[in-house]
Amino acid sequence: MSSLSSEVLRPTLLAVFAHPDDEAFSVGGTLTHYARKGVRVVLACATRGEAGKITVPGMTVDDLGQQREQELREACRALDIEPPVFLDYHDSGRYERTRHDDPLALMNVSPLDAEVKLRALIEELQPQVLLTFDPHGGYGHVDHLQIHRATTAAFFSTGHLPYGGPQRLYYTAMPHLGAEQISRMGQNLDPLVYGVSDSTFAVSMDVSAYASNKKAALAAHGTQMGETSVMGRMTAEERAAMEQRMLGHEHFSIGGTRTAIREYPLRGLFDGVRGGEGLD
Template sequence: MTSQPQATLLAVFAHPDDEAFSVGGTLTHYARRGVRVVLACATRGEAGKITVPGMTVDDLGQQRERELRAACRALEIPEPVFLDYHDSGRYERTRFDDPLALMNVNPLDIETKIRALIADVQPQVIVTFDPHGGYGHVDHLQIHRAATAAFFSTGHLPGGGPQRLYYTALPHAAAQGLARMGQNLDPLVYGVSEGTVAVRMNVAPYAANKRAALIAHGTQTGEQSLLGQMTPEERAAMETRLLGTETFAIGGTRTPLPQYPLRGLFDGLPGLEDLDGERR
C-alpha cells in the first residue's frame, strides 16, 4: 500500500523579501500545522537598492542571502533553496548585460530547474506571483511564467504532480492604497476583484513572525524604502493589511474545488482535508 506523501507547500519567488511581504504569514501558518514548507528564491537580490542611508555592503547578494535565512527563521520555515540566477535590477540598476540576470534567461531553462525541484520535493501546492508580478518587476514576471509552466508540465509525475497552483492576489482596495502611496500602478490592472480571490488567509496570529521577517530584510526596509517613507497613518494602514490578511487566486487545479472561496490552500485535496479545518 502506497503511503500518503507528506503535505508539502512549494513557494517560488524571485528575490529575498518577496516571501515576507506576500506570503509570510501563510508559510508560518502551514509550517505550524506540520506542512513541509519549501521556499525557492531565484536570485540573491544582488541588484537591489539599499534603503538605509549611509549603509555600505561589500557583497549585497551575500548580505541579502543572510537576511533571507534570518527571515526564514522568523517565519519558522526551513532554509531557502536558491535557483542561482542573478537579480535583474530596475531603473539605473538594470543588468542588461548579465547573462544570468533573470530577465536574460530563457524561461524554459528556469522552468527546467523548477520542474526538477517539484520532482524532488513533491509538493501538493505551489504558490507564486500573479500574472502582473505584483507590481510588474521583470523578475517577478519571469518567475510567474516559469512556475506556472512547471505546474502544467509536471502532471505526469508519480502521484499526479502538484494538485494546486495559487497566485498571490492584490485586491483592488489594496492596490488603490499602494497607488495613493506613490506606487506607479493602475489599481484596475494590478488589483483583482473580490470574486477573483479564492483564498483569504487570516494571518493576524502570525503578525509578530511576519513583522520580524520584514525587519530581517534590513537593506530593503530602511528609511528610504516605500515603508520607511510612509506617514505614520499610511504605515499603520499598510501594516494592518500586510500583517492581517494574505489573499490568493487559483492559477490551476487538478482536483475539484469543494467550495468557493476555499477555506485554505489545501482545501479539498485528498487525504489533506484536515489542514484547512479546525484545529483538533
C-alpha cells in the same frame, strides 16, 4: 507511485519567488500558518537580490547578494520555515540598476530554463501545492513576471511525475485597496489592473495570529527596509494602514488544479487536496 495510489505523502508547499523579501510581504503569514500545521514549507528564491537598493543611509555592503541571502535565511527562521533554496539567477534590477548585459540576470534567462530547474525541484520535493506571483507580478517587476511564467509552466508540465505532480497552483492576489495604497506610494499602478475583485479570491487567509512572525521577517530584510525604502518614507498613518492590510489577511487566486473544487471560495490552500485533510 501512481497519482491514484493510496499512499499519502507528507503535505508539502513550495513557494517560488524572485528576490529576498518577496516572501515576507504577501505570503509570510500563510507560510507560517502551514509550517505550524506540520506542512513542509519550502521557499525557492530565484535570485539573491544583488541589484537591490540599499535603503539605509550610510550603509555599505561589500557583497549585497551574500548579505541579502543571510537576511532571507533569517526571515525564514522568523517564519518558522526551512532555509531557502536558491535557483542561482541574478537580480535584474530596476530603473538605473537594470542589468541589461548580465546573461544570468533573470530578465535575460529563458523562462524554459527556469522551468527546468523548478521541475527538478518539484520532482525532488513532491509538493501538493505551488504558490507564486500573480500574472502581473505584484507590481510588474520583470523578475516577478519571469517567475510567474516559469512556475505556471512547471505546474502544467509535472502532472506526469510518478507521484501525480502538484495538485494545486495558487497566485498571490492583491485587493483593489492594496493596489491603491501602493499606487499612492509612487508605484504608479492602475488599481483596476494590478488589483483584483474580491470574487477573484479563491482563498483569504486570516494571518493576524502570525503578525509578529511577519514583522520579524520584514525586519530581517534590513538592507531593504531602511529610511529611504517605500515603507520607510510612509507617514505614520500610511504605515498603519499598510500594516493593517498586510498583517491581517493574505489572498490567493487559483492558477491551476488537478483536483475537484467542490465549494468556492476555499477554506485554505489544502482544501480538497489529497493528503491535506484537516490542514485548513
